[in-house]
Amino acid sequence: MYQYLMVGLLLFIIGLLGSVFVKNVIKILISIEFMLLGININFVTFATYCDNINFDGYVVALFYIAIGAVELAVALYLFYLMYTKKQSDNVEKYTDL
Amino acid sequence: MIDNPIIFYPSFVLIILFAMITLFARNIVYSLLSAIVVFFFGALFFYVLGSEYNAIIQAAIYGLAVPIIVGISIMFCSPYYKNPEVKKYKILTPYITFLCGGIFLLAFVYLVLMSLAMSPDTFHYLGNLQVNSFDTIWAFAKGIFVNYVWAFELLSLLLLIVIAGFSMLKRRDI
Numbered sequence: 693m694y695q696y697l698m699v700g701l702l703l704f705i706i707g708l709l710g711s712v713f714v715k716n717v718i719k720i721l722i723s724i725e726f727m728l729l730g731i732n733i734n735f736v737t738f739a740t741y742c743d744n745i746n747f748d749g750y751v752v753a754l755f756y757i758a759i760g761a762v763e764l765a766v767a768l769y770l771f772y773l774m775y776t777k778k779q780s781d782n783v784e785k786y787t788d789l
Numbered sequence: 790m791i792d793n794p795i796i797f798y799p800s801f802v803l804i805i806l807f808a809m810i811t812l813f814a815r816n817i818v819y820s821l822l823s824a825i826v827v828f829f830f831g832a833l834f835f836y837v838l839g840s841e842y843n844a845i846i847q848a849a850i851y852g853l854a855v856p857i858i859v860g861i862s863i864m865f866c867s868p869y870y871k872n873p874e875v876k877k878y879k880i881l882t883p884y885i886t887f888l889c890g891g892i893f894l895l896a897f898v899y900l901v902l903m904s905l906a907m908s909p910d911t912f913h914y915l916g917n918l919q920v921n922s923f924d925t926i927w928a929f930a931k932g933i934f935v936n937y938v939w940a941f942e943l944l945s946l947l948l949l950i951v952i953a954g955f956s957m958l959k960r961r962d963i
Contacts, residue, residue, distance in 0.1 A: 695797060699834065702805055703827075710812045718817060718862060722824045725851065726808055729831045732843070740838045750840050751932030757843070758896060758944055761850050762951055765889045768862050769955065781866050 696737040703730030717771050717781050721764055728760040796837060804830040817863050821856060828852050842929060854895075858888050890955045897948045 703726050710723030732753040739749025771781075778785050804827055811823040828851035835844035933941050 695801070696834065696838065699801055699804065703808060703831075706805070706808045706812065714812060716817065718859060718866075719812060719820055722811055722820065722859070725824070725855070726811075726827065729828065729847075729851075732847075733831065733834055733838075736835055736838045736840045736843060740840070747840075747928035748932055748936065750843055751929060751937055753835075753840070753843050754846060754929070754933075755937070755940055755944060757846050757850060759947075761855060761892065761896065762947060764855055765858060765892055766951060768858055769889050771862060772865065775866065 693737060693741045697734055700730040700733035700737065703727070703733065715782050715784060717774075717783050717786075720783060721767050721771075724767075725760060725764060728756055732756050793837075800830055800833055800837075804834075817866075821859055821863060824859075825852060825856050828855075854892055858892065861888060890952055893948050893952045893955070897945065897952065 707723040707726030707728075707730065710726065711720050714720055714723065735749035735753040735756070737749075739747045739753075743749060774786055775781065807823040807826045807830070811820045811827060814820045814823065829848060832844040832847040832852065835841075835847055
């Protein structure tokens with residue numbers, strides 16, 4: 693069990709560091725998806741090892757996958773609108789909406 | 790299969806390695822390709838843990854659909870489209886709107902179809918259907934339509950609102 697939790701933790705840390713320190717907007721969005729993937733792995737791990745009847749973790753992971761896709765598409769559309777004005781994918785230039 | 794070290798440890802090393810490559814690669818296309826590998830390894834972990842349904846959804850959405858719109862965004866940032874002679878926005882705006890709206894429409898249709906397929910009234914033999922040893926289909930149906938039915942309805946409503954929002958943004962021509 694703990695090895696899968698370690699995978700989720702490492703993915704979450706990589707995503708967190710990437711979303712904080714990387715300047716490229718697309719890499720930031722991918723890093724956020726890594727964080728979601730790590731959380732989902734933890735949910736599925738706990739559901740498999742600790743909840744063999746209802747599998748609530750599977751259902752929550754399913755919702756998170758759908759919401760993650762929604763969030764990524766909305767963020768990419770906002771990035772597209774910002775790029776048309778700022779002409780850059782550097783997040784430091786996005787100081788206003 | 791869950792505790793098989795031959796499957797786990799190579800996958801563990803590769804998923805972390807490709808996640809690091811995604812962050813540190815200078816070429817954004819290599820970052821996207823590495824991210825696709827990471828998402829597929831995530832689906833592999835879901836499968837190994839006994840959640841085949843989540844693995845399929847993860848591979849379909851994050852392995853196929855999401856990289857397409859991210860790739861479109863990368864293409865949009867390429868030097869070719871920075872040429873002022875190319876009327877980039879007029880070319881790309883309909884495509885990006887169509888792709889983003891299309892993904893939400895597909896997700897909405899998928900949720901509706903899944904609700905029909907998983908409803909106990911639709912298929913009467915579903916109670917006797919056992920896909921694997923964990924009886925995952927029964928657990929999903931009970932979770933989505935009994936325990937978390939409000940979350941399911943709110944998610945469907947969220948997808949609908951986002952589709953309407955995209956169409957309004959396009960109409961305002963921001």
